Amino acid sequence: MPEGDSVFRVAAQLQQVLGGRVLTLADLRVPAHATADLVGRRVLEVAPRGKHLLTRLDGGLTLHTHLRMDGRWKVFTAGERWTGGADWQIRAVLGTAGHTAVGYRLPVVELLPTAQEESTVGHLGPDLLGPGWDAEEALRRLLAQPERPIAPALLDQCNLAGIGNVYANELCFMAGVTPWTPVGQVARLDRVVALAHRLLGLNRLRHGHVTTGDTRVDRRHWVYGRARQPCRRCGTPVRTTGFGAAGPGASAQDRVVFWCPRCQSGPTGASTDGAGGSRTTEGQTRRRRLV
Structure with missing residues (x-):
């Protein structure tokens, strides 16, 4: 699922080609709104809200879309061939005189009164x-459940909106705690919140969710996606396992976590990378300061 900074970039791209322009083409290919006629309406703005996209139209209507795992908006110039997938995967089309935005595999396409966005x-x-x-407020919401593990707490969009699995893993590493550490035991949780805000802000107009400060493709992350590779700080092999998702009703393998057993202190889950699991990491007494 795209992180908040990725959705921010999608909104910026759509705003650039649709914002302030009148729709000459509009097609919502979902049963609930298949007959909706939006042609002639002006796009007031395309605004991101966490991982949600709100396309506001004159006349008091909002098109709400969400990418989830597979959804994607692609922009084409007028007359250009659409190449984002098969025609049956298209869920929404919004076109102006100069450009057409095509939404592929969008799991959420909802037309609602702007006044009811909340x-x-x-x-x-x-x-x-x-x-x-x-x-x-974000800190208050996180601390409302002090026994909850930090990773799913950060992923819970009801606490703060925009963090996905990449940032949840990276923030845990940078805070020096394992993803299973209870929120109430994370030292200087306010710094974790501030760092999340800083990282998404820095990455909102570039690709890669860079957390190390190095934009090279193989150097962008501390631990995420680096199972069995040496930790960039201490050289210990990075471990990985499954972790339940942030919301209720999610399966236990909806998220994959990565952590360094030396640099991150706290409880751990069973590892699936052949390294085995343990109750605490080697760095239990080596808590590192947040960078």
């Missing part, structure tokens, strides 16, 4: 890339 996104916590970012 019914769809009102449950979200403070938006890490939103104009009304509230760090204190």
